[in-house]
Amino acid sequence: MHITSLTRDGILSHIDALSAVLDNCVRGGASVSFMLPFTPEKARAFWLGVAESVGRGERTVLACFDEQNALIGTVQLITDQPENQPHRADVAKLLVHDKARRQGAAMALMEALEAQAREQGKSVLMLDTATGSGAETFYQRAGWQKAGEIPRYALMPDGEMIATSLFYKFL
Numbered sequence: 001m002h003i004t005s006l007t008r009d010g011i012l013s014h015i016d017a018l019s020a021v022l023d024n025c026v027r028g029g030a031s032v033s034f035m036l037p038f039t040p041e042k043a044r045a046f047w048l049g050v051a052e053s054v055g056r057g058e059r060t061v062l063a064c065f066d067e068q069n070a071l072i073g074t075v076q077l078i079t080d081q082p083e084n085q086p087h088r089a090d091v092a093k094l095l096v097h098d099k100a101r102r103q104g105a106a107m108a109l110m111e112a113l114e115a116q117a118r119e120q121g122k123s124v125l126m127l128d129t130a131t132g133s134g135a136e137t138f139y140q141r142a143g144w145q146k147a148g149e150i151p152r153y154a155l156m157p158d159g160e161m162i163a164t165s166l167f168y169k170f171l
């Protein structure tokens with residue numbers, strides 16, 4: 001597998017594959033901002049917005065491709081922060097298609113993302129994820145520190161209310 005940073009145009013040219021990964025994760029029950037029923041139009045609208053944000057220089061989007069050059073995963077580094085937090089960035093939308101899980105794609109994406117963050121002068125990263133999820137275990141395995149939990153923070157795609165866990169990592 002290999003990891004690439006996608007430009008605005010790169011996102012637009014891979015928008016079907018990115019949408020398919022997002023769709024697969026939401027339908028699989030991941031808490032990544034969306035509710036069921038999820039539609040291809042919602043996925044496309046989300047990635048169009050991300051492409052414009054990349055074009056404005058607000059975030060970096062990484063994509064992971066398998067040996068057949070199929071896009072199997074993605075993650076985002078959001079660098080558009082208030083002026084008093086120039087050293088900080090948020091991590092969002094770490095998504096790996098379920099057919100490609102437990103093969104190290106997410107770990108490779110996060111290592112590449114941390115390298116990007118360092119290059120951009122970031123030394124503090126933050127993210128949140130559903131408490132008790134496989135993703136929470138993943139982040140702990142990837143060396144992130146759990147700052148705490150906020151009960152009743154978000155809804156799962158099926159409507160169940162869940163807590164969120166806040167994580168940070170110093171680079």
Ligand SMILES: CC(C)(COP(=O)(O)OP(=O)(O)OC[C@H]1O[C@@H](n2cnc3c(N)ncnc32)[C@H](O)[C@@H]1OP(=O)(O)O)[C@@H](O)C(=O)NCCC(=O)NCCS
Pocket residue numbers: 025030031032093094095096097100101102103104105106107108128129130133134135137138139141
């Ligand atoms: C969480 C997610 C990104 C992990 O992707 P992945 O490519 O399968 O992860 P990796 O193969 O790099 O996993 C590395 C290690 O993390 C841990 N891990 C990963 N997924 C896990 C899970 N579901 N449950 C428990 N531990 C997990 C394991 O220790 C794993 O090593 P191992 O396979 O040797 O045991 C993926 O399951 C996913 O996309 N989930 C849906 C979307 C989501 O919830 N994203 C997070 C949003 S904040």
